[in-house]
Amino acid sequence: MSKTIEEINEKIREGKAVVVTAEEIIGIVKQKGVNKAAQEVDVVTTGTFGPMCSSGAYLNIGHSKPRIKLGGGKVYLNDVPAYAGFAAVDIYIGANALPDDDPRNKVYPGEFNYGGGHVIEELVAGKDIRLVATAYGTDCYPRRRLETWINIRDLNETVLFNIRNACQNYNVAVNLSDRTIYTYMGVLKSDMGNANYSTAGQLSPLFNDPYYKTIGIGTKIFLGGGIGFVAWHGTQHNPNVLRSDNGVPRRGAGTLSVIGDLKQMSPRWLIGTSMLGYGCTLTVGIGIPIPILSEEILQYTAVSDDGIFAPVIDYSDAYVQLKPDILDEVSYAQLKSGKIVIQGKEVPTASLSSYPRAVEIATILKEWITSGKFLLTESVAPLPGVESGITFKPLKERPLEE
Amino acid sequence: MTVSKRIVLHFPKRLVDRPIVYRLIKDYDLEFNILKASVTPQEEGLMVLELKGEREDYDEGIRYLTTTGVRIQSLSQDVIRNEERCTHCGACITICPTGAFEVDPLTRLVKFDNEKCLACGLCILACPPRAMEVHF
Ligand code: SF4
Ligand code: SF4
Numbered sequence: 001m002s003k004t005i006e007e008i009n010e011k012i013r014e015g016k017a018v019v020v021t022a023e024e025i026i027g028i029v030k031q032k033g034v035n036k037a038a039q040e041v042d043v044v045t046t047g048t049f050g051p052m053c054s055s056g057a058y059l060n061i062g063h064s065k066p067r068i069k070l071g072g073g074k075v076y077l078n079d080v081p082a083y084a085g086f087a088a089v090d091i092y093i094g095a096n097a098l099p100d101d102d103p104r105n106k107v108y109p110g111e112f113n114y115g116g117g118h119v120i121e122e123l124v125a126g127k128d129i130r131l132v133a134t135a136y137g138t139d140c141y142p143r144r145r146l147e148t149w150i151n152i153r154d155l156n157e158t159v160l161f162n163i164r165n166a167c168q169n170y171n172v173a174v175n176l177s178d179r180t181i182y183t184y185m186g187v188l189k190s191d192m193g194n195a196n197y198s199t200a201g202q203l204s205p206l207f208n209d210p211y212y213k214t215i216g217i218g219t220k221i222f223l224g225g226g227i228g229f230v231a232w233h234g235t236q237h238n239p240n241v242l243r244s245d246n247g248v249p250r251r252g253a254g255t256l257s258v259i260g261d262l263k264q265m266s267p268r269w270l271i272g273t274s275m276l277g278y279g280c281t282l283t284v285g286i287g288i289p290i291p292i293l294s295e296e297i298l299q300y301t302a303v304s305d306d307g308i309f310a311p312v313i314d315y316s317d318a319y320v321q322l323k324p325d326i327l328d329e330v331s332y333a334q335l336k337s338g339k340i341v342i343q344g345k346e347v348p349t350a351s352l353s354s355y356p357r358a359v360e361i362a363t364i365l366k367e368w369i370t371s372g373k374f375l376l377t378e379s380v381a382p383l384p385g386v387e388s389g390i391t392f393k394p395l396k397e398r399p400l401e402e
Numbered sequence: 403m404t405v406s407k408r409i410v411l412h413f414p415k416r417l418v419d420r421p422i423v424y425r426l427i428k429d430y431d432l433e434f435n436i437l438k439a440s441v442t443p444q445e446e447g448l449m450v451l452e453l454k455g456e457r458e459d460y461d462e463g464i465r466y467l468t469t470t471g472v473r474i475q476s477l478s479q480d481v482i483r484n485e486e487r488c489t490h491c492g493a494c495i496t497i498c499p500t501g502a503f504e505v506d507p508l509t510r511l512v513k514f515d516n517e518k519c520l521a522c523g524l525c526i527l528a529c530p531p532r533a534m535e536v537h538f
Contacts, residue, residue, distance in 0.1 A: 271531050272531070273530045273531055274531075276527045276528055338505065348496045352491055352492075354491040355492075356490045
């Protein structure tokens with residue numbers, strides 16, 4: 001059995017496509033078998049909703065009268081610095097940016113109540129944002145200071161452009177030390193008092209297409225409540241890691257860079273987020289449709305939490321010191337049971353990414369496709385796969401002075 | 403009608419070693435739960451109690467306490483969840499010392515049981531989208 005994306009799109013246009021979520025497909029395959037399920041199902045939708053730090057947005061704010069050249073100057077959005085290293089009125093706001101006067105971790109653990117992620121959420125929510133900029137002034141762009149309210153509806157391009165999202169797998173974080181630590185994986189209590197994980201498991205996009213056979217550059221996706229695209233592989237994309245027999249990586253592996261129009265998006269799916277003692281970030285909703293082109297591809301989407309494994313890592317030492325040490329490997333089924341046993345100790349688990357919201361994303365995407373308003377795209381180039389030979393290199397540090 | 407309330411009792415030095423709580427329980431038929439008890443260096447006693455019983459008994463018990471000279475403070479501080487902001491991630495579950503959060507194994511929605519909350523405040527800053535709020 002094999003189908004093409006064009007055939008599936010034809011069915012979508014006719015309102016005849018059979019679309020199920022990556023959660024629903026598990027039961028369907030159990031009941032009907034791979035062969036029959038692959039004939040019946042046309043698309044499987046996935047979803048994930050979690051903090052994704054390498055996110056940000058670029059904005060073109062339009063020219064002021066007289067003109068100002070923000071490039072090379074300084075720009076603040078609600079006191080949060082935006083990057084102004086482009087042309088006159090293009091700026092980029094990163095999710096982790098913090099106001100200059102934020103105390104950070106001076107009062108430990110820092111609260112990180114407001115940062116770039118929050119600016120993006122408020123912008124998308126249609127709130128006015130305070131822009132304060134200084135520039136050096138040129139003959140053609142003489143103005144040196146700009147203070148104005150801006151609103152997303154008045155701006156030119158407003159584009160979410162995230163350079164690493166939707167990580168294929170992620171560490172389970174614990175803390176072996178004797179004090180509480182504050183990490184990007186949440187608050188970790190001493191002596192393995194808790195274990196935090198952060199993927200949607202069986203619903204997560206890249207777990208359902210482990211070898212990137214359908215998801216590639218140009219794939220149309222659900223992004224932040226609107227429509228976006230896979231722009232490239234994400235930073236730290238590392239396909240060449242240990243994998244299970246079902247192809248699913250057992251370590252952090254593939255990542256995606258995604259792009260989409262902020263004006264279509266909604267603050268329900270882009271949430272400014274504060275990690276105590278760590279910093280600010282953005283919680284992003286992503287959903288990716290997987291066209292069932294063959295039985296093999298369907299088989300991948302049938303993966304369930306008991307077939308996906310993640311490494312348990314000590315964030316008080318091994319992670320910090322870039323040591324390869326892994327305490328154990330656990331399945332997402334074990335993680336979701338609420339406790340895991342590590343080195344003989346029962347450790348309660350918690351998730352940083354929201355499974356119910358991942359289900360909601362997969363369901364919305366399913367509705368978009370079933371109702372004919374979302375057609376699938378053929379990717380224009382594949383993501384680097386296992387054969388690419390990519391390895392994830394540590395920094396080769398060369399001290400400046402001997 | 404039964405009530406269940408959390409109160410803080412401040413015992414002046416002269417009352418610290420008197421069996422006041424014992425009388426409260428015995429004579430007014432109240433159930434209690436000591437959430438915290440300490441004696442400060444100035445020897446003032448402090449006790450955080452959860453008292454449960456019939457409304458009438460509860461009110462009488464409180465009246466008795468005031469007559470003894472114990473200062474009562476209500477733990478009126480209330481922690482509530484902003485349902486709009488909560489993403490049901492679950493990060494709060496292992497943070498809360500009283501188990502006020504619970505995941506529904508089927509839907510994986512995170513339930514918040516206000517009754518179990520002691521308003522300790524730990525979840526306020528640990529919740530990544532900051533959905534937990536203190537109200538007075
Ligand atoms: S940590 Fe916050 S957002 Fe997550 S489930 Fe708890 S209250 Fe909701
Ligand atoms: S305030 Fe404390 S007791 Fe109440 S829910 Fe939050 S962590 Fe639990």
